[in-house]
Amino acid sequence: MSVRRPRGDAPDCRYLGERVTAGGWTNAVRYRDDVAGSATGGQYEGAWVWGGNVDVGKDPSPLVNGC
Template identity: 40%
Template sequence: MTKRSVSTAAAGLALGAALSLLGTAGTAEAAPPSTDGYAATVQAHSNLRDAPNTSSRIWGTTTKVTEAGVACYTRGQYVKVGSYGTDVWYFGTVIDYDIGHIYSNVWMWGGNVNVGADPAPGIPGC
């Protein structure tokens, strides 16, 4: 299995600039083919996982609200936090500028991804 984080500043700046431009509208939108699909943000302290369940490997944890490119969603483990629960998990790339990492090919629980609904309209199934 390949390592999923990249610590190069050049890669972070290039992908970060692309996702920043996509995120200006504040809603999930179709992205140009060069990104992971739909621009979104992920809440602070969210675990980025190897599979759509809480027993899978954690590749990283976001340090603050972080930009993401969502490629697709699937139904995985149901998770409930507080009064909200969902079995929707999103797959894509997350950029954490604070620690200088890009996490590619990771799963994010739907309750941590700010897209408005689970699953978000327009995001295809995986």
């Protein structure tokens, strides 16, 4: 699932989880947000998303508070 958000529309919050490597990226950040899944065609409220799939510029984003 790929999640792309406008720069001014940050996820609800973030936390550090297990480090995961996928597609050449390693990341331990998870974000909670309302997301639309391009792979599943669904929309999910309050979903947890791996940081490597969220366009926030830098992980963890300084614009997103911890949960």
